[in-house]
Amino acid sequence: MTLITSISGIRGTIGGVSGDGLTPPDAVKFASAYAGWLRQHSGKTRPKVILGRDARISGPMIDHLVSGALMGMGVDVVNIGLATTPTVEMAVPELEGDGGIILTASHNPKQWNALKLLNAKGEFLSAADGEEILQLAGGDAFTYSNVDAIGSFSMHESMDAFHIDKVLGLPLVDVSAIRKAGFVVAIDCVNSVGGSILPTLLHKLGVDEVILLHCDPTGEFPHNPEPLPENLEDISAAVREHHADVGFVVDPDVDRLAIICEDGSMFGEEYTLVAVADYVLANTPGCTCSNLSSSRALRMVTEQHGEVYHASAVGEVNVVEKMKKEGCVIGGEGNGGIIYPALHYGRDALVGIALFLSHLAKKNVSCSALRKTYPSLVMVKQKIELMPDTDVDLILEQLEKTYKDENITTIDGLKIDFPDGWVHLRKSNTEPIIRIYSEAPDRKQAESLVKEIGAAVKNILN
Numbered sequence: 001m002t003l004i005t006s007i008s009g010i011r012g013t014i015g016g017v018s019g020d021g022l023t024p025p026d027a028v029k030f031a032s033a034y035a036g037w038l039r040q041h042s043g044k045t046r047p048k049v050i051l052g053r054d055a056r057i058s059g060p061m062i063d064h065l066v067s068g069a070l071m072g073m074g075v076d077v078v079n080i081g082l083a084t085t086p087t088v089e090m091a092v093p094e095l096e097g098d099g100g101i102i103l104t105a106s107h108n109p110k111q112w113n114a115l116k117l118l119n120a121k122g123e124f125l126s127a128a129d130g131e132e133i134l135q136l137a138g139g140d141a142f143t144y145s146n147v148d149a150i151g152s153f154s155m156h157e158s159m160d161a162f163h164i165d166k167v168l169g170l171p172l173v174d175v176s177a178i179r180k181a182g183f184v185v186a187i188d189c190v191n192s193v194g195g196s197i198l199p200t201l202l203h204k205l206g207v208d209e210v211i212l213l214h215c216d217p218t219g220e221f222p223h224n225p226e227p228l229p230e231n232l233e234d235i236s237a238a239v240r241e242h243h244a245d246v247g248f249v250v251d252p253d254v255d256r257l258a259i260i261c262e263d264g265s266m267f268g269e270e271y272t273l274v275a276v277a278d279y280v281l282a283n284t285p286g287c288t289c290s291n292l293s294s295s296r297a298l299r300m301v302t303e304q305h306g307e308v309y310h311a312s313a314v315g316e317v318n319v320v321e322k323m324k325k326e327g328c329v330i331g332g333e334g335n336g337g338i339i340y341p342a343l344h345y346g347r348d349a350l351v352g353i354a355l356f357l358s359h360l361a362k363k364n365v366s367c368s369a370l371r372k373t374y375p376s377l378v379m380v381k382q383k384i385e386l387m388p389d390t391d392v393d394l395i396l397e398q399l400e401k402t403y404k405d406e407n408i409t410t411i412d413g414l415k416i417d418f419p420d421g422w423v424h425l426r427k428s429n430t431e432p433i434i435r436i437y438s439e440a441p442d443r444k445q446a447e448s449l450v451k452e453i454g455a456a457v458k459n460i461l462n
Contacts, residue, residue: 005030005137007130008317011105011114014058022058022113027065032144033137034101034117035073037129042098042120046151048076050092050118052083052159053103054252055192055217058113062103066115067153070101074145076152080159082193082217084254085116086348087163092122094162104253107226110219123345124317160197167354168204170342172283174358179206181361186211186244186260188235190225191218192252194349201350205357211242225251227258227336229266236264246360246367248353255347256336259356261367270295270334274374276352277330279359280340281305286329289322291315292415293424293437294334297375313412314426320345334379379439380446384457385432392427392434398460399425399453416453421445423453 003012003021010030012022019026038047049070053059059082067077080091085102092100100118108114117125117133125133145151167173185207189195195215202210213235214222224231227249239247239260247260259267259275267275274297277288281301287308290298299309312322319339323331332339337347340355363370386392396414407417413426421440428435436453440446 005134007127007134008124008315009114009116009130011108011112013111014113015111022062024061024065027062027115028069029140030115030133030137031066031069031101032073032142033133034099034115035070035075036136036142037133038075038099039073041129044098046074046076046149047098048078048096050078050080050088050095050097050100051103052080052088052091052100054084055082055195055219056103056105056113056252057110057219059103059219062113062115066101066103071151071153072144073142074149074151076154078154078156081155081157082196083159084163084193084197084350086255086344086346086350087159087197089118089122089346090163090166090344091156091159092118092120094159095156097122102253106253107251107256109225110221121345123320126317160200163350164197164201164204166343167201167350170340170351170354172280172342172358173205173351173354174361175204175206177361178357181245181357181364182208183246183357183361184209184211184242184244185357186213186235186238186242186247187215188213188232188247188249189215189217189254190221190223190250190252191216192221192225192254193217194250194252194254197254197350198248198250198353201353205354207357211238211244213238221252227251227256227269232258232260232266235260236266240264246357248349250349254349257338257349257352257356258336259367261371263368265368267367267371269336270377270379271297271371271374272336272352272356273330273332273334273338274298274301275359275370276338276340276355277301278305278374279355279362280330281307284329287326289319289326289328289331291319291333292409292412293426295377295379296422296439297377298334300375311409311411311415316347318412377439377441378443378446379437380443380450382436382450382454383428384434384436384454386434386461388432390432390461395434395457395460396425396427399456402456418449421449423449425453425457
């Protein structure tokens with residue numbers, strides 16, 4: 001069993017003993033800590049929390065536990081039921097919540113669940129706020145409300161329609177162009193909440209025909225739910241069989257988007273953001289942002305439009321912070337996460353689909369032809385296992401000196417930019433390893449960079 005507590009929330013496997021897996025006492029403890037933090041920071045004795053969940057089997061159990069704990073702490077709970085992560089994020093300010101909790105373990109397998117915590121803007125908490133909640137949870141001493149002051153509970157299940165209407169109302173979402181294109185679209189929603197919202201979105205966008213794969217929100221994931229090429233054989237075959245123009249794959253909470261071309265090939269998860277940014281920049285001047293481990297292709301496309309690219313530390317909250325600081329018009333992460341500030345500051349597959357289809361319709365080319373218009377780069381990911389007492393920071397400092405003549409970034413581990421590629425090294429917070437990411441015009445060059453840096457690390461260790 002596994003339980004991981006971090007500044008972004010609590011995540012773990014269901015079952016086991018308290019503190020070892022995500023058990024009922026753990027769910028209650030962290031929900032209570034969040035409620036205590038919220039009462040302090042909202043200045044309200046009776047704050048309101050918006051609660052939503054993906055379709056995981058453990059969802060109803062965790063939902064009841066979290067709702068009860070919040071009510072016991074004097075918090076009013078507005079439960080929006082089965083909902084995507086971006087839907088919950090948008091619901092918080094719309095329903096005038098003081099915060100929000102999403103019950104989802106994102107792309108993790110079905111035995112996992114998690115509490116993801118939001119502030120009053122519907123955005124993930126800052127590192128400082130997350131750390132404060134962890135400290136409250138560690139104290140394990142909560143003062144619950146008496147019977148006259150317990151929080152209320154209500155259901156509000158119309159937020160899917162609200163989310164869809166907001167996407168359709170965006171100026172760059174061209175429903176007329178999409179309808180005229182007569183698209184046939186296949187979707188794989190891994191039997192989670194995407195199956196409840198994406199078919200409606202696509203029909204309202206004017207898509208001619210929608211091929212549904214795994215769209216029954218039972219929580220019984222038919223394959224590994226992370227939208228990576230090795231997990232997408234079903235939809236690749238369905239796209240070819242039904243002569244679909246494009247296929248879309250989302251993870252269980254619908255904040256990541258992978259695209260399948262009409263020939264069944266992968267558009268590339270890193271290129272979801274690249275294509276959408278290309279469309280946005282063609283219509284909206286402004287800068288872009290992604291994290292340090294995302295493809296250089298976004299920077300290349302941004303500069304082709306005469307705009308400026310910015311990099312942030314890894315993590316959605318860091319990307320959002322950088323986007324706000326620089327005033328970026330589009331940003332996100334290379335895992336298929338689109339953040340479009342004109343809608344909200346959160347990864348959102350719905351707006352990604354709407355903008356991508358608008359782009360594809362206006363280009364009037366096939367999906368595979370559109371992909372060929374972007375830089376062809378290959379990313380390689382490896383890790384180096386270390387002894388538990390290894391000083392990783394010292395290794396990174398030594399590497400920084402070794403490659404001092406290259407373009408160096410140290411806001412998150414160490415990134416070394418070479419003329420034709422880059423390498424990003426990050427230490428794990430949970431195990432003694434260094435993760436190495438590299439990107440170059442072809443696999444041989446990318447693997448060569450990893451090999452070179454790996455040899456340098458081993459030389460330092462020796």
